[in-house]
Amino acid sequence: MNTWVPWIEIVPYDQSHGKLRMLYDRVTGPGNNVDNIMLVHSLRPHSMEGHMALYKSVLHHTGNTLPKWLLELVGVYVSLLNRCAYCVEHHYGGLKRLLNDDGRAAALRATLESDDLGGLDPREQAMLAYARALTLTPAETTAGHVHAMRGAGLSDGEILEVNQVTAYFAYANRTVLGLGVTTDGDILGLSPNSGDGDDWTHR
Template sequence: MDRDSRNPAWIRLVPYAESEGYLRSLYDRVKGPGGQIDNVMRAHSLRPHTMEGHSALYKAVLHHAGNGMPVWFLECLGIYTSLSNACGYSVAHHFAGLSRLLQDDARAQAIYKALAAAQPERAFQGKELALLRHVRKLTLEPQKMEQADIAALREAGADDGEILEANQVCAYFNYSNRLLNGLGVTTEGDVLGTSPPNTDSLQDWEHH
């Protein structure tokens, strides 16, 4: 199926107006300001049960109050993973989200330029730098991961819970990047930078 102006992907995405039943209920849960549904969620519309799984994983990995690292840094890990995969959709959305969280355009731009150049040391140091380098390797060379990589993160100051969080963010974005790149999903019609609230409920999906 060729892309047309009404469908921002290479497969059919069901419009909200044509949705019903289970799909409509999920659309209502993930909607954002003005009632729009991001295309990353609409990409699941022909198999809506996968949208439910995706949304729960996304909420748990990035916007759950049980996470220990700040959301802005989790976003940086996701952006670096997505840059490594050349996933423009995820980079656009999550850089907008990072910018909203930081409320500092100069800092956000400095971070983006460092990550886009694959030189995170220009904006980070210590534990954060080690975790960014870790997700880059896990994305590009997963077959080369070894126990020494975890030891290096501990030496840089990351505890095992933080290591798990970084691993989960990297794994989630590799999944999402491949969903988006594989189906040719674009940001056309999306509102960039919205996200669910940072709570301990996996049911809080509505974007703000």
């Protein structure tokens, strides 16, 4: 049962119609569950549509070459830095599912929570150092952060992927934190079924 009390009005799934119902049907999980981060857009369906299109393009597109679990790791770290428990729990659930190794996932989370990245491999360290700078002190991000990622073996296209995931989570975290969104009633750890940009269903 969903006990979340939104800070703004929302339109529940069973009261939706027209374009909103169409969009809800595209993002539903099991039992017609719609994540609260999508429900909070319900008064402006066009912004839900834009949010989901951005999310799919940045995190779940077949054109990306970095492993999806690694992009989820960036998202969890950015969300921890922004103190967004909603996105931490959702995307840590996704990270665990993708890794299929609960011990490794827990160790990675503990590392992120400690904010001591020294035990990670050089690629992960460089990516997360960039994400940290861009999240906490964006105007102080330098070309040196990009050079470090390149030196750790990332292509420029992969650096762009890290940039976009970091920027997306800044948006998602602020959507959640600014409107009082919680995980009550959500099913954690789901992600889109495929990399198809038109397939938004979550399983």
